[in-house]
Amino acid sequence: MDNKRKEMFTDLERHVCQSWQEGDWVIFYCSECEFKRKLNWKTGEVKLINPGQFDALHSGMNIPFQSEHIQIDSN
Numbered sequence: 001m002d003n004k005r006k007e008m009f010t011d012l013e014r015h016v017c018q019s020w021q022e023g024d025w026v027i028f029y030c031s032e033c034e035f036k037r038k039l040n041w042k043t044g045e046v047k048l049i050n051p052g053q054f055d056a057l058h059s060g061m062n063i064p065f066q067s068e069h070i071q072i073d074s075n
């Protein structure tokens with residue numbers, strides 16, 4: 001279903017990121033180019049630690065844990 005998108009990005013390398021949780025932060029890391037960034041799931045803050053290979057397409061960057069794990073203050 002993503003055929004059009006794939007055609008746009010055929011020149012890009014595809015890297016699959018690993019992700020894990022460290023306290024309030026979710027870490028995304030690519031072992032191929034050392035791309036690394038972290039996302040604070042409480043505040044939504046994103047910090048880029050290592051830009052890695054700039055023109056690579058990184059996948060596997062979705063938040064890996066279940067949404068019911070997050071406590072959201074609706075007040």
Ligand SMILES: [Zn+2]
Pocket residue numbers: 015016030031032033034035052053056058
């Ligand atoms: Zn990479």
